[in-house]
Amino acid sequence: MRRKSFEGVPCGIARALDVVGDAWTLLIVREAMFGTRTFDGFRKTLAIPRNTLTARLRDLVDRGILRVRVDADDRRRRIYELDRAGRELWVVLLALQQWGNRWMFGETGPPSYMADRETRRSVAPLVPRDRSGAKLRLQDVTMIPGPAATPELKARFRRLAARGT
Amino acid sequence: MRRKSFEGVPCGIARALDVVGDAWTLLIVREAMFGTRTFDGFRKTLAIPRNTLTARLRDLVDRGILRVRVDADDRRRRIYELDRAGRELWVVLLALQQWGNRWMFGETGPPSYMADRETRRSVAPLVPRDRSGAKLRLQDVTMIPGPAATPELKARFRRLAARGT
Numbered sequence A, B: 001m002r003r004k005s006f007e008g009v010p011c012g013i014a015r016a017l018d019v020v021g022d023a024w025t026l027l028i029v030r031e032a033m034f035g036t037r038t039f040d041g042f043r044k045t046l047a048i049p050r051n052t053l054t055a056r057l058r059d060l061v062d063r064g065i066l067r068v069r070v071d072a073d074d075r076r077r078r079i080y081e082l083d084r085a086g087r088e089l090w091v092v093l094l095a096l097q098q099w100g101n102r103w104m105f106g107e108t109g110p111p112s113y114m115a116d117r118e119t120r121r122s123v124a125p126l127v128p129r130d131r132s133g134a135k136l137r138l139q140d141v142t143m144i145p146g147p148a149a150t151p152e153l154k155a156r157f158r159r160l161a162a163r164g165t
Helices: A012-020 A023-033 A039-046 A050-062 A084-088 A090-103 A151-162 B012-020 B023-033 B039-046 B050-062 B084-088 B090-103 B151-162
Strands: A066-070 A078-082 A112-116 A141-145 B066-070 B078-082 B112-116 B141-145
Touching: A012 A023, A012 B023, A012 B090, A023 A039, A023 A050, A023 A078, A023 A084, A023 A090, A023 B012, A039 A050, A039 A078, A050 A066, A050 A078, A078 A084, A084 A090, A084 B090, A090 A112, A090 B012, A090 B084, A090 B090, A141 A151, B012 B023, B023 B039, B023 B050, B023 B078, B023 B084, B023 B090, B039 B050, B039 B078, B050 B066, B050 B078, B078 B084, B084 B090, B090 B112, B141 B151
Parallel strands: none
Antiparallel strands: A066 A078, A112 B141, A141 B112, B066 B078
């Protein structure tokens, strides 16, 4: 059962969640990032039900996150690889992992983390910055209408600005 | 209907998705970030079904993302505010928004974006960096077992390292 689609909602967050908001989807992308490339590979490492995996892989290919090709060595087998939009999702996964590792594991510490391949030191916490490189905190930031903002959305942002939040 | 829980899975990404992998959940956090504080406020801006909203708010309070108090001016009303773990989710939302804005809207451009409140310029794209501040690309990064890695997970990382991905 799929939840409501946010396809018509004018918000980059909602639209991103429409594509990758399903937990299995992001875990498949995580696996693809670290080298899993076949149906059986995903099925074993994720312990994901067959029909769920079939549906999610099809979806990810349709949306340009993964691309698929036939294995040259075994023509019955398909190879799944991250396409460009999929590769760029690694920043989303990093943000999720840093948050999960910080808040979900208490004193035992995290089971795994992303690290520099050469130095083996963990990736530094992601820091939002303005265009001149200065750090931004949540309270420094507001939401602004973009080129595709609907009149309704613009009105909402005006109300937001008026109450100063 | 809730999907399978990843509570036992030793992965910060999976555990984060367990808490915030539901699309409504992250949209409620987005609203809270930009000033919505009441049940009716969330219901109107998100057009979310009442019972879904009730369940998600309870869940977010249970998990320490939101905290709730009684409105001093109207004691029948509850005020929901982001707790510390909830505030830190803004980096996850920013990563999602930047990805969604980049890949989901084509030539029309995004409907909204996060920006510096004072300069009105958009937040710079998040850049993963190592501990000395150098930029990291996906290919520079690997997954490393943490203090709470299970033997099974350690074996998987050894296999990953062996094939050089």
